[in-house]
Amino acid sequence: MNNLLDDYALMSPLRYHNNKLKLGVAIFGILAGISSASLATPIFVVFCMGIATVFFGKVPLKFYIQLMLAPMSFAIVGAVVILFFFGFGNEVFSFEIFSYRLVANAQGIDKALQVISRTAGGMSCMFFIALSTPVVELFSVLRSLKxxxxxxxxxxxxxxxxxxxxxxxxxxxxxxxxxxxxxxxxxxxxxxxxxxxxxxxxxxxxxxxxxxxxxxRCYDGKLSMFDARRPIGISEAILSGVYIISTIAVSYIVII
Amino acid sequence: MHIMEGFLPGPWWQIWFAIAIPVIMYGMYRLNKLTTEKREVLPLLAVAGAFIFVLSSLKLPSITGSCSHPTGTGMAAILFGPAITAILSLIVLAYQALFLAHGGLTTLGANVFSMGIAGPVVAYAVYKMGMKFNLNFYITVFLAATMGDWTTYLVTSAELALAFPGESVFSSFKAFAAVFALTQVPLAIMEGAVTALIFKYVIQVKSDVLVKLNVISEMGIRKIKEMAA
CATH class of the missing domain: 1.10.287 (Helix Hairpins)
Structure with a gap:
């Protein structure tokens, strides 16, 4: 409870980069992961976002892994339900509990793995935002979004x-x-x-x-705030460009 | 009962956003009207939202040993009504996603619908009904918070079942509901009891707040205090 992710965001070196770029990259990752049919895209997103958070954001690796494992408990409970109650196809394995037969079949396993990988992909993007952008900086982005x-x-x-x-x-x-x-x-x-x-x-x-x-103190219904201007640097623009293109490439290659 | 990021596939997460957005818009309209009429409400609503966040990050004592958190939305619905609660829980849910990694951005629509709209509406309706039929105040609060939680849990199961229908939506709903029931049914009863106890302490110490919020009339408080004495 004491360990709010915002504390890490305030210390992160990524804090001093353009907020809209960071948000854009993360939201792109979430959407790419969720809309792809294959397992490869979300896994690729987890990999890239993990490197960005740990390597560029200087988050301790051990802490990051713990963080990624925590939300997985929900995903795994949901995936177990999907595994046993979803889909048809060849039976892969089955067992009995209280004389009730649980059957897992090929389609169910596919679906369950897909859900787990998508959740991992989405969570890694969420953590990227949470660990690199303090909430204080998000307010000005919100204001520019009307x-x-x-x-x-x-x-x-x-x-x-x-x-x-x-x-x-x-x-x-x-x-x-x-x-x-x-x-x-x-x-x-x-x-x-x-x-x-x-x-x-x-x-x-x-x-x-x-x-x-x-x-x-003369509050008249409007709090003004300071919005630091941080132009996007060439190196980060190139890096995000490469990341976006390669994510799209991964999702296309695997479909073919 | 947060649905994690990436769990809902398209088109379902878009659909839940589409359902949640009109309610949020209405809440924003109400909020704007309220803040232009009475400017002193904004700070009060802000501390109320912060209170919900802190409440939902406290661990409830639990018999089964599983780690569990109250939602706090039942209490907010009783205090502020469902429209304002929808806005407050939108902000709380966004903060929970960013600070504590509970929930997510694409699933925000679905989570707002189950925790910020459906649950509070039911809690509020149960509370109003109970007050109308002159039920005991604490029993009404208990019922409202518990029913609100159960609604949240059933709606979440339904959201998951619609997104992942097995042989039929209904059978998969039963499966999800059965798995979550293990933790959610006792948890909701716990939260109901804790909420009723919270109201008891608030009435003892600072009952004028509740009168100001139109939760309960002066008469009602006098009656409760007489009963306790």
Whole structure:
């Protein structure tokens, strides 16, 4: 919970590159992975994005691998369902649980592998954005995409207060744990509720204070922000170009 | 109950976006109207959104031992109504995707629909019904949060089943629902109970907030306090 990916993004050397290029590259990867029929394209995307994140973004390799494995648990549960309930074709293997026969067949295995590889491809692109672009930098991109100001402002204030409340929640939880608040199920249940309600009341009071402090500083419904100009360098343009072309090439070659 | 990035194939992720976007637009319209009328709401909504995020990143105590998180959307729906909750959960879900790697960008539409629209609408409806028929306040909150969670879980199963129909959509729905039921059914009951307990503490300490949000009337609070005394 303490380990927000944003911390890594703030330290990443990739932070100082053009945000739209980074977003474009990642979104291209997601779309390429999801729309390709073969396994090769998502795997290629995972490979490229992994290199970009670990090598250019200087994220520790061990941490990155742990990160990639975490969302896989959901993908694997879903893939198991697909494996046994999807498709027809030759039976590959089967076994019985509680006198209920589970059959996996060729099409089901194909589909399950495809889902796992697509999820891996998509997640690697997500991690690339998350580990290279701090959320603060995304707001100006959002504004240039003509998202309404009220929504952007809401997100900015929310972003700020997430960290404030995380700290409050952590210290309350620490204090509760020290006093054996989580020693058994019943205790942890009431501790949890106490924590959440205190957090709600605290955040409410904080919100009222925030309004007062903002209006006393002449808040008129618009927060202005600084948008650093970062032109796209030649080397990164070439690199992303090569990446995009080779991804397209991989998906075409495998189809043929 | 987040669907991971890349899990939904086309055209399904586009379809869920197409369904979620009109509701989000309506929510934005409501939000714009609200913030121009009463400017003090924006900071309050922001802290509420941050609260939902932090709440959803806390671990619920769980009997089965699996790691599980509350969604917090049932509570938000009771407090702010479904339209605003849709916007708040859109932002929360985007942050969860970027900070915690829960969910994803292409699946954002589907996730917003199941967690930010369907669940809160049901939770809100159950809450209003319960209040109308004069059910006990805490029981109503419990039912609303639990039903909201169950709706989220059923809608997620349906989204997955539509994207991956086996022999029929229905049989694959049953399969997905059965696999997720193991963790989601007890989890929803837990969240319902925790939400009811949260409201109990809030009423004890700072009940005027709930009156201000039109969650419950002054009369209602007095009645609850009398009952407890």
């Amino acid at each position: 998202i309404p100001d009220s929504v952007i402002e809401l997100s900015m204030l929310m972003y700020r207060y997430i960290f404030v409340f995380l700290e409050v929640a952590m210290s309350i939880k620490y204090a509760q744990t020290v006093r054996l608040g989580y020693k058994d199920f019943k205790r942890s249940f009431s501790s949890m509720a106490m924590l959440a309600s205190t957090l709600f009341i605290r955040s409410w009071e904080q919100g009222e204070k925030l309004y007062l402090s903002m209006s006393s």
